[in-house]
Amino acid sequence: xxxADTSVWIEYFKGGDEQARVTLxxxxxxxxxxxxxxxxxxxxxxxxxSKEADTVPSTLAGLRFLETTFSVWKRTGExxxxxxxxxxxxPPSDLLIATLALEHRCQVYTLDxxxxxxxxxxxxxxxxxxxxx
Numbered sequence: 001x002x003x004a005d006t007s008v009w010i011e012y013f014k015g016g017d018e019q020a021r022v023t024l025x026x027x028x029x030x031x032x033x034x035x036x037x038x039x040x041x042x043x044x045x046x047x048x049x050s051k052e053a054d055t056v057p058s059t060l061a062g063l064r065f066l067e068t069t070f071s072v073w074k075r076t077g078e079x080x081x082x083x084x085x086x087x088x089x090x091p092p093s094d095l096l097i098a099t100l101a102l103e104h105r106c107q108v109y110t111l112d113x114x115x116x117x118x119x120x121x122x123x124x125x126x127x128x129x130x131x132x133x
């Protein structure tokens with residue numbers, strides 16, 4: 001199973017990065033794409049019209065959804081504290097995505113390189129010529 005990060009979904013919805021769109025479409029068809037609440041919230045906050053706001057949830061409705069429990073929030077805070085002690089500060093939303101991936105043994109598909117700084121996290125990798133480094 002693969003949690004697609006907001007960065008990938010943005011490319012998917014706006015018709016951007018072709019490789020990201022193809023890869024995400026493949027994951028959806030194979031029923032490997034997983035949705036988490038923070039990604040849904042981030043996508044909805046970026047909607048510029050009511051049509052977009054309707055399209056996002058209807059497109060994502062069929063995906064497996066991972067709930068965020070108390071223990072996941074606790075582990076997210078612990079992960080954040082551990083990284084901060086090492087001098088690394090990451091957005092709480094991305095730490096939550098990483099924690100859910102770790103808890104459920106999922107990969108994360110993202111275009112954001114800072115996920116590479118999270119110990120034990122497995123990234124879904126594909127040949128990606130425009131991947132940000």
